[in-house]
Amino acid sequence: MNHTDWLGLSGFALASLWPVLHLPYIRRLDTLRRLLFAAAGYVLMMVPLFGLSLAGWLRGIIGDLSLTTLLLLGSALYARLNPAATPLWDARERASLLLFISVMALMLYPFALGWGPLDPYRSGYGSIGLIVMLALLALWALRRGLALLPLAIALAVTGWSFACYESTNLWDYLLDAPLALYALGATAGGLLQQAIRRKRA
Incomplete structure (x- = not known):
């Protein structure tokens, strides 16, 4: 194997x-x-x-599941196997990463299904623009005190650089369809809860 x-x-x-x-x-x-x-x-x-x-x-x-999914799975399994341990990531860290995945999914999948003239998936084949954008986003997140989002980006880019999967497209290392659905659902649920709390306040 x-x-x-x-x-x-x-x-x-x-x-x-x-x-x-x-x-x-x-x-x-x-x-x-x-x-x-x-x-x-x-x-x-x-x-x-x-x-x-x-x-x-x-x-x-x-x-194949993306490396971002594996990162989140590893964190979830760690918490489940060590319930008394301090969680690796707080709610703000997870929400920021899931928001990023949600935005990327909305940018990627509709066009990949042919719903527009653009094809952002092609940028995953070594586009300097995509790599620069991800690097700037990671630096911005670090300045905001976030660690999970930069780690996910670094893990995906590193895995893509070393061809950890058969795919040669960086997007496949960043996200996958199950993760996109989960992120969209979790982000929408979080925004709905915030709206409800504001109405009650």
């Missing part, structure tokens, strides 16, 4: 663990047993059955 396949399959193995770790029985286990359960679940998802693993089946349907 080459590194691109391993990373792509691992993303779905980790994604499958997240809902399982929310089960009441699993939540009652101590940290060591949770880790052992997670390790066993990861192996189960990766082992081929009749030539194809469960993770491979999901990957074949959805495609």
